[in-house]
Amino acid sequence: MPQRPLSPHMTIYRMTRYSLLSSFANRATGIGLSLGLIVLVYWLTSLARGAHAYVRAQSILASLPLKVLYALLLAAFSYHLIAGIRHLVWDTGRGMERSQSQKSAWLVIGCALVLALALIACALRAREGV
Amino acid sequence: MSLRSPLARVRGLGAAGSGVQHWWVQRVTAIALVPLCIWLVVSLLALPSLDFVTLVSWMAGTWTASLLVLLVLTASWHSSLGIQVVLEDYVHDHGMKAVSLVLSSFIHVVIAVAGSFAVLRIAFGSP
Numbered sequence A: 001m002p003q004r005p006l007s008p009h010m011t012i013y014r015m016t017r018y019s020l021l022s023s024f025a026n027r028a029t030g031i032g033l034s035l036g037l038i039v040l041v042y043w044l045t046s047l048a049r050g051a052h053a054y055v056r057a058q059s060i061l062a063s064l065p066l067k068v069l070y071a072l073l074l075a076a077f078s079y080h081l082i083a084g085i086r087h088l089v090w091d092t093g094r095g096m097e098r099s100q101s102q103k104s105a106w107l108v109i110g111c112a113l114v115l116a117l118a119l120i121a122c123a124l125r126a127r128e129g130v
Numbered sequence B: 001m002s003l004r005s006p007l008a009r010v011r012g013l014g015a016a017g018s019g020v021q022h023w024w025v026q027r028v029t030a031i032a033l034v035p036l037c038i039w040l041v042v043s044l045l046a047l048p049s050l051d052f053v054t055l056v057s058w059m060a061g062t063w064t065a066s067l068l069v070l071l072v073l074t075a076s077w078h079s080s081l082g083i084q085v086v087l088e089d090y091v092h093d094h095g096m097k098a099v100s101l102v103l104s105s106f107i108h109v110v111i112a113v114a115g116s117f118a119v120l121r122i123a124f125g126s127p
Helices: A018-048 A051-061 A064-091 A098-126 B007-013 B021-046 B052-059 B062-090 B094-123
Strands: none
Touching: A018 A051, A018 A064, A018 A098, A018 B052, A018 B062, A018 B094, A051 B052, A064 A098, A064 B021, A098 B021, B021 B062, B052 B062, B052 B094, B062 B094
């Protein structure tokens, strides 16, 4: 088998700089949101199968581990959304300088954190007692 | 071996023969998902409860059903492209790579079809 170029392995990078971690985190949250998509579709199909099926599905969907998962998914959504917007800005050729990308990496984590906490707080208030 | 590429290959189609299509579709679906996801999260938080009757009457709305189908299809497409890149990067064994890529495609198509069908079934009043 010819030695073809591979994507550089994680260990080759200096992970001390946050901008590299932020790229890795975008992938990690993306994978998490893909799992969230499966939960979303399970929820939709259980609704489509009628009231009885939905009540049965709720025993899983409203369980504590799943509620923790929803909080994690809201956090992952917040990060992936903000980091994705950063990628779209990069695609226009802006903000690519090292100093700019270091700054925007911190801006992303800050905005994502605020958005995540706001969404989780809203979810807790909206679903009190559910 | 000629060092000069045929014209078709320098037109940006690359080794995969599909050019920047993967990259481009990932961006287009990302842009579409920004408003769709914000809409879903806000809508779900605004609903008074998540019981069967409330949800079914919410999803019976033409716009709600349309946006939900769009969201399921766009998210499945975007997820499929993203997971594909991760598998291509980190599954180094050739056999496993092929198997995992095909499996990921199948799962994403199942998710897209099942999700859309479920929304339409509720919207048309079957459950």
